[in-house]
Amino acid sequence: MLERLLRDQVIREAEGYLDLVTAFADLWELTPAVRDRLAQRGLDALRRLDRREQAKPYVLYLQGQTLRTMERYEDAIDPLREATELEPDSIHTYLALGWCYKRIGRLDMAIESLEEALSVEPKEAILHYNLACYWSLAGNANLALAYLGSALEIDSSYRDLVAKEPDFDPIREHPSFQELTSVIV
Secondary structure (H helix, E strand, C coil), rough: CHHHHHHHHHHHHHHHHHHHHHHHCCCCCHHHHHHHHHHHHHHHHHHHCHHHHHHCHHHHHHHHHHHCCCHHHHHHHHHHHHHHHHCCCCCHHHHHHHHHHHHHHHHHHHHHHHHHHHCCCCCCHHHHHHHHHHHCCCCCCCHHHHHHHHHHHHHHHHHHHHHHHHHHHHCCCHHHHHHCCCCCC
């Protein structure tokens, strides 16, 4: 019982540091030094767990997310990939993994990660939307448009994001893209 309480306390501590880094990032961006110092404290907390606990999917996910916030994308991939193997139903882990792959220039792996997530949650709009972004960046307008159409069909609120999404710049002038997004004014 005490062991479980200590484990939960350490996990909450790591979550707290991650929240400090991400909660208001859009309003008050931290300097990289402050961001990394807080994130490192979260990683240090997770390292206090015994090896068995460190190998659990949620702990691996937290570790990967923390590394991702530090822009250590390559370092984040291993714990995130391991978390997906242990808990293949967590689309959030696949999304984080795809994010990291995209940022290291591995669109192929980003796409593969989200395709795996789609096999778990085929009606999750964010997966379709992100796949549209990745396929656009990869230069495949047809697949990008197909996924974007699916995302908008599942959740039309994604339409509000399209105009400001730079990932769609490679296909923005494509007639089918303009037709699909013409409702946006």
